[in-house]
Amino acid sequence: MKIYIVLATSLIWSGACTDNLDVDPTSVITTNSFWKSENDAEGALMGMYVELRGVAQALHQVGEHRSEVLSPGLFGEGVFILHRNEMNADTPGHPDWSAFYRIINSANLIIKYVPDISFASESRKHDILAQAHAMRAYIYFVMTKTWGDLIIRTEPTEGFGADVTLRERVSQTEVFQLIKQDLDLALQLFPDQGFSLGRSVWSKPATNALKGDVYLWTAKRLGGGNNDLETALSALNEVDQADVGLLADFEDVFAFENKGNREILLSIRHQDLEPGNYLWFMWIIGAAAPSNIDQATRDKIFPIGGGQGLMITSDLVRSQFSSDDSRRDVSFFEIHTIDENGQRNYLTNIQQKFQGTIIGGNRVFLSDPILYRYADVLLMKAEAKNALGMDPSEEMNLVRQRAYGSHFPQHAFENRSREENDEAILQERLFELLHEGKRWWDLVRFGKAFELVPALQNRQGQDHLLLFPIANTVLSQEPLVEQNPGY
Numbered sequence: 287m288k289i290y291i292v293l294a295t296s297l298i299w300s301g302a303c304t305d306n307l308d309v310d311p312t313s314v315i316t317t318n319s320f321w322k323s324e325n326d327a328e329g330a331l332m333g334m335y336v337e338l339r340g341v342a343q344a345l346h347q348v349g350e351h352r353s354e355v356l357s358p359g360l361f362g363e364g365v366f367i368l369h370r371n372e373m374n375a376d377t378p379g380h381p382d383w384s385a386f387y388r389i390i391n392s393a394n395l396i397i398k399y400v401p402d403i404s405f406a407s408e409s410r411k412h413d414i415l416a417q418a419h420a421m422r423a424y425i426y427f428v429m430t431k432t433w434g435d436l437i438i439r440t441e442p443t444e445g446f447g448a449d450v451t452l453r454e455r456v457s458q459t460e461v462f463q464l465i466k467q468d469l470d471l472a473l474q475l476f477p478d479q480g481f482s483l484g485r486s487v488w489s490k491p492a493t494n495a496l497k498g499d500v501y502l503w504t505a506k507r508l509g510g511g512n513n514d515l516e517t518a519l520s521a522l523n524e525v526d527q528a529d530v531g532l533l534a535d536f537e538d539v540f541a542f543e544n545k546g547n548r549e550i551l552l553s554i555r556h557q558d559l560e561p562g563n564y565l566w567f568m569w570i571i572g573a574a575a576p577s578n579i580d581q582a583t584r585d586k587i588f589p590i591g592g593g594q595g596l597m598i599t600s601d602l603v604r605s606q607f608s609s610d611d612s613r614r615d616v617s618f619f620e621i622h623t624i625d626e627n628g629q630r631n632y633l634t635n636i637q638q639k640f641q642g643t644i645i646g647g648n649r650v651f652l653s654d655p656i657l658y659r660y661a662d663v664l665l666m667k668a669e670a671k672n673a674l675g676m677d678p679s680e681e682m683n684l685v686r687q688r689a690y691g692s693h694f695p696q697h698a699f700e701n702r703s704r705e706e707n708d709e710a711i712l713q714e715r716l717f718e719l720l721h722e723g724k725r726w727w728d729l730v731r732f733g734k735a736f737e738l739v740p741a742l743q744n745r746q747g748q749d750h751l752l753l754f755p756i757a758n759t760v761l762s763q764e765p766l767v768e769q770n771p772g773y
Contacts, residue, residue: 321399334392343564347380349723357600360574371741382757393422394442409477416475420488423468430461454766479528484546486555491528495658498522519670542643553654568637569593591649610693672707
């Protein structure tokens with residue numbers, strides 16, 4: 287039987303480092319020549335993270351683009367199927383699920399074969415297996431939030447018979463059972479609370495953040511109630527056992543030279559000479575760069591690099607930020623032109639969190655997309671505590687103190703009713719996590735998508751829209767899979 291796996295043949299991988307994920311093209315190998323040594327396992331683990339990097343843009347699309355935070359840029363109207371919530375099976379507006387299943391297959395291969403490989407250190411073997419279980423849990427979590435019921439594959443696809451390739455979807459309840467089992471296994475297997483250099487692979491703290499996220503979702507969306515809320519809060523509290531914390535300056539969290547900082551729990555690593563991330567979509571395109579701008583603006587936007595100006599932060603969201611919130615200028619920069627009378631006129635904006643770096647006089651979008659960081663954990667704690675009837679003030683004010691600095695007294699959070707607190711927590715997540723691929727999921731989890739997304743406000747009651755359509759490209763390859771209702 288043949289196994290298809292991405293091999294990191296030109297790289298050095300160790301338990302402490304994932305600095306470079308550049309790879310040679312996919313190789314085809316057999317079980318007779320692979321899965322024999324610890325190096326084989328390390329290479330397979332590297333391949334799993336290469337596959338994750340391949341869906342970084344898709345994670346942002348399914349996690350944010352349907353929300354209210356984006357609007358078309360100067361050249362972007364044609365790409366806004368998701369923003370307008372006009373998806374269908376022919377034009378789903380996002381990648382199909384095949385790339386996600388490739389990551390699951392990579393994890394399944396590790397879970398199947400690594401236990402039989404001899405390692406110099408059993409703790410390293412356990413760490414690799416823990417990462418595979420955490421990755422499988424994460425990808426199934428993203429997928430079931432996106433498409434609902436799923437095909438479950440817990441064995442690697444190593445053959446091509448109908449019994450292997452043709453499967454029906456199972457209920458979302460069963461998918462979450464697997465997710466929760468994988469989380470428990472991963473947390474048992476991780477040898478300690480440590481992070482890798484760069485914090486770009488799964489760790490025990492990152493997996494506890496994921497567990498909190500999962501149980502918040504099932505508490506609110508699948509009837510898990512207080513039991514799931516308490517499990518979420520317990521997992522999120524466990525994160526504090528690791529070397530984590532808020533950085534003093536919000537801007538430092540995203541500084542290119544500060545990758546893998548203490549606030550990061552998990553990010554997707556990008557290095558020079560590797561494919562850049564997707565956030566050039568939210569930088570101005572060279573053809574639209576105006577000449578009548580001040581020097582401060584010129585210094586901010588140049589060099590442009592591969593900017594395309596397809597998406598910008600919406601007016602609706604920009605208007606909600608207070609001028610004394612430090613997160614405003616770190617999240618987006620407004621470009622104004624200056625007319626012959628010296629009048630400044632707003633033109634567009636560019637995202638600021640993931641602006642990459644300058645190499646050889648060219649902007650290269652190599653910032654690391656962040657999957658989990660400590661401020662997110664604090665706000666999930668606040669959400670769980672509020673849902674349990676507890677006071678979320680401590681977590682909310684830790685986040686706000688950094689955001690507002692000397693202006694904090696005017697913005698201090700005060701515990702109010704559960705409904706008022708929920709409204710404040712949801713908005714705080716908008717300010718804190720803008721452009722980090724969280725907003726759509728937050729709106730769905732809080733039950734606010736139809737209220738706060740302009741394109742959905744006249745479609746109340748059409749709950750099928752909370753899921754995405756399954757692309758016809760998938761349906762043509764998976765004849766036992768039925769389209770989601772409403773599409």
